[in-house]
Amino acid sequence: MKKAFILVIAIITNVFASAQEISSFVVASSGGSAETTSLNISWTLGEVAIETLESSTIILTQGFQQGYFEITSIDEPIAGNFAINVYPNPALEYIWVAMETTDIKVVNLEIFDMAGQLVYNQKWHLIDGEKQIMLNGFSSSQYILRVSDESGKLLQSFKLIKR
Numbered sequence: 001m002k003k004a005f006i007l008v009i010a011i012i013t014n015v016f017a018s019a020q021e022i023s024s025f026v027v028a029s030s031g032g033s034a035e036t037t038s039l040n041i042s043w044t045l046g047e048v049a050i051e052t053l054e055s056s057t058i059i060l061t062q063g064f065q066q067g068y069f070e071i072t073s074i075d076e077p078i079a080g081n082f083a084i085n086v087y088p089n090p091a092l093e094y095i096w097v098a099m100e101t102t103d104i105k106v107v108n109l110e111i112f113d114m115a116g117q118l119v120y121n122q123k124w125h126l127i128d129g130e131k132q133i134m135l136n137g138f139s140s141s142q143y144i145l146r147v148s149d150e151s152g153k154l155l156q157s158f159k160l161i162k163r
Helices: 002-016
Strands: 030-035 040-045 052-054 059-061 082-087 094-101 106-112 118-125 131-134 141-149 154-162
Touching: 082 154, 094 141, 106 131, 118 131
Parallel strands: none
Antiparallel strands: 030 040, 052 059, 082 094, 094 131, 106 118, 106 141, 141 154
């Protein structure tokens, strides 16, 4: 009886327990941001930076405002003689897909929504140059771009952010 009581309490606790979420924001008297194709700068006025620590691979600035990074490549590309670039990401109206290779001539581009539904599917002949994919029919959300060769073998996947 004691084990059943503990099991019921554990199940009820698990159902009603929730974790807290900490969102990134700062309250400051002034601030701003600027963005170019290769650089994003964000700043606030009146915020104290406590200490900056550096190593050969990372810079950590302690304080309230921290940089925002979005991971967009899901998988490392399979071994092969190619490079795929998807930009801009996050995007508003369109993305460009560029691929450098000498071995692959045709790839399949598939975009899936977060429910796993296929929302875009097209063959891309690399001889045509960079591929522009219009996103204005897509709602603001996150999507998965899957790039595969003609046989269906996955080359690389990317997380797309449509704003």
